[in-house]
Amino acid sequence: MPQALAEVSDKPQGTARPASRAPRSTPAARTVLVRAAAVLVLLGVWQLLALAGFWPPVILPGPVQVWDQLLITSDAANGQGGYAGSTLLERLGVSLRRVGYGSAYGILIGVVLGLVMGLVPLVRAVTEPAVTFLRALPPLAYLSLLVIWFGIDEEPKVYLLMIAAFPPVAVATATAVTGVNRQYVEAAQALGASRGHVIASVILPASAPEIITGVRLAVGIAYSSVVAAETVNGADGIGGMVLNAQRYNQTSVVILGLFVIGITGLLIDTAIVGVQRALSPWRGLV
Numbered sequence: 001m002p003q004a005l006a007e008v009s010d011k012p013q014g015t016a017r018p019a020s021r022a023p024r025s026t027p028a029a030r031t032v033l034v035r036a037a038a039v040l041v042l043l044g045v046w047q048l049l050a051l052a053g054f055w056p057p058v059i060l061p062g063p064v065q066v067w068d069q070l071l072i073t074s075d076a077a078n079g080q081g082g083y084a085g086s087t088l089l090e091r092l093g094v095s096l097r098r099v100g101y102g103s104a105y106g107i108l109i110g111v112v113l114g115l116v117m118g119l120v121p122l123v124r125a126v127t128e129p130a131v132t133f134l135r136a137l138p139p140l141a142y143l144s145l146l147v148i149w150f151g152i153d154e155e156p157k158v159y160l161l162m163i164a165a166f167p168p169v170a171v172a173t174a175t176a177v178t179g180v181n182r183q184y185v186e187a188a189q190a191l192g193a194s195r196g197h198v199i200a201s202v203i204l205p206a207s208a209p210e211i212i213t214g215v216r217l218a219v220g221i222a223y224s225s226v227v228a229a230e231t232v233n234g235a236d237g238i239g240g241m242v243l244n245a246q247r248y249n250q251t252s253v254v255i256l257g258l259f260v261i262g263i264t265g266l267l268i269d270t271a272i273v274g275v276q277r278a279l280s281p282w283r284g285l286v
Contacts, residue, residue, distance in 0.1 A: 025163020066259070069252045073241075083241055083253065092260060094225050098154070103222045107215055110166035114173025114211075115199070122125040124174060136168035139225040157229035164225045165218035170212025176207035181273040205279075212276040216269060223265045 043063055049055075050062030057065065073083040082088060097215035113131070117124040139160055146156035180203050188198045204211075230239030238257055 015091045030140060058249055058251055061255065065252045066256050069256045086236055088260065091236060091238045091241050092264065095230065095239060098157050098229065098237065099161060099222050099226050102158045103165045103219050106162040106165025106218055106222065107169050110169025110172050110214065110218065111211060117170065117174035118177025126138060129184065131167050131170050134163060135171065139164040140228045143228060161222040161225055165222045168217040168221065169214040173211050177203055180206045209276060209280040212272065212279065216272050218270065219268060220265065224262035230265040
């Protein structure tokens with residue numbers, strides 16, 4: 001008997017087959033499932049409240065009514081050309097174009113100004129109060145002034161989004177540049193790098209995560225301001241649709257517009273986060 005046990009113990013341990021295990025879901029898959037379940041629960045609660053009749057449909061329409069409005073506003077052949085002559089996709093495209101132009105100009109100005117503010121202390125001392133002043137102002141506060149200066153066409157809307165977008169980028173860029181490790185800069189200079197090369201190859205890459213965080217804030221502020229920008233001769237945008245529906249108590253259209261703005265904003269933010277991870281894959285690992 002001991003000899004048999006010894007023979008068994010002499011056999012390689014790796015020959016035993018591991019017990020089969022059920023595949024485990026990845027954390028990303030679990031996150032998607034949890035979020036999908038949360039959305040379904042919220043939709044169910046919303047539908048139950050609508051069916052309970054605590055409020056009339058003009059106050060709280062159900063998800064089905066909002067879905068019907070989505071189909072109506074997306075159909076160009078419904079006799080009205082979508083909603084008041086434009087489909088939902090066309091209106092969304094107009095609003096996204098405005099947000100794109102305003103955000104692009106604001107981000108460009110913010111990155112350049114923030115870089116100079118971070119590199120030149122005198123410029124930062126002069127410009128920081130003005131940037132902070134603009135950042136504290138709600139965009140709707142200076143919309144009327146822009147209309148007086150530039151009229152009611154596209155210019156005031158784009159300028160409004162540009163002014164709303166550049167302060168967070170400028171502040172984030174200046175803070176990131178001043179926080180770059182001086183040892184990296186000194187090492188590059190010791191290797192013979194010029195000032196421009198140090199900025200391009202050391203300062204900007206090291207500042208990229210914070211700059212993109214400022215870009216996320218800027219795009220979010222610009223998108224949240226697009227409704228205010230489209231209240232002035234902006235009937236062709238998604239904000240104009242919401243404003244027009246509010247005038248006629250079309251609550252389902254208003255809710256649809258809010259959902260479209262929120263979902264597209266979420267998708268844009270997700271894309272920016274993807275760019276941030278691609279440009280700074282080391283972030284969160286060290």
